[in-house]
Amino acid sequence: MSRLERLPEDLVAPVDDGACDHLPGLRLPALALPATTGPSVDLSSLPGLTVLYAYPRTGQPDQPLPTDWDVIPGARGCTPQSCAFRDHHAELAAAGARVFGLSTQDTAYQTEAAGRLHLPFPLLSDAEGGLARALNLPTFQVDGMTLLRRVTLILHDGVIQKVFYPVFPPDQNAAQVLAWLAENNFAAAIS
Template structure:
């Protein structure tokens, strides 16, 4: 698969359905776990002050490498590169809205670093290769070709607590715009009593 083919969504993809797998997440305090990052030291999302956007995705493809078996037939699997590119393209707006951005997948940091460099991502990708973060939050996953991959979900976090969950996400290239619209309409900081 060529790089341009990875950056666009093919016609006829099957949209994922809301199976309730993320209904438990709003209000959840993140676990204190450090995750390897493609730039800088490991990141403990629970310790970050203010607003954080974390988009979890199955895996980015690599140019000239085949996609996993029946990838386009798995609801919600295809579109990791377009989703990452959309967060890249909206990054300045997200920063203006006062938030930091991270991507999260189960690929190791070296695999993610290739994608981050090739796609010119201005934010780090975090590796949950051991599924510690996914397991602690009970994030939805699926299996393909012997890999355990995250289903696509985006979390809006304030001071380590999940305020908003986007799940399911389709089409993935619109997710960053959905996050920006929600931030513009909402006051994601919890009320102080």
Template sequence: MTEFHQLPIDLPVPVDDGACDHLTGLTFPAVSLHATAGRDVDLSALAGRTVLYIYPRTGTPGVPSPQDWDSIPGARGCTPQSCAFRDHHAELQALGARVFGLSTQTTPQQAEAAARLHLPFPLLSDMAGELGRALRLPTFEVEGQHLLRRVTLIVKDGLIEKVFYPVFPPDQNAANMMGWLRQQPA
């Protein structure tokens, strides 16, 4: 499938393998990440709530996805996930949360996607894998690419308050964040 905005109906559902069980309650590490907004961001230093959705990679029109991409549980759906966060961005802000997306793609790759998808929030690059290693985030490899598995973190005042893993379907992730935030005091 080459349409990045559509999810295949037979997309395999990822299972919870326990790879994120250790994250809730952790202090978010002080790691400076390049952002598409043109500045570096250290999420550990931000006051209030931050929604950080972590995804494998955003597809690029005209560039084929890795072989068998749709058959890897949790791999497909980065563009629909980002678009859902875009579409619900104002509502998430009204609930007191800022939004960032994060992958291991380069900042120029992410900047292309952010511009093409009209994202109103920055994407962060963990190309060097520093944050992924510090948090021991789950990963997978495909065609020589070391990619992060899809997980969403809610960070409050430098602590990981809530972990959503696995994330499925990815296009419902933003709506699920809004539901959770509505139930939590600010």
């Protein structure tokens, strides 16, 4: 397991600062986001159930992490979170959900990460910040970069049904999403 796949034991947990309280019930804007699998994706137009997990940035094994990355609450854990969604992808698909990851990294960077991590779903790029601005998603600054804070949205027909924020620990987020879908009988309710 690489250093990017392991979470430090003393990882700083984020606190709920209310930055996502406005999201439940919002319709996503019509916005085409570049995808690692080819054509751009407009999340607002997708029918049915969609899980969108937003994360700060996927690290690369041969590159240093951003300054003080391990002490920024909620920053560390993008690779473990993506790997968890990969490992639970079949269960999420069986529940009727399509999965997308979202970061402000460009598509070329994301394509390398998706291939290296063997992700069976697309990563979407919000490098221009259009979706983050439209939804007023929480962000933070490090090393001159504006990055998304970790948040996971469950959408139905382009409308936000459930918000997971803050997400901690990130490697448990996919399991949390599956548990919420089961507890709320969400897939059966929309069939």
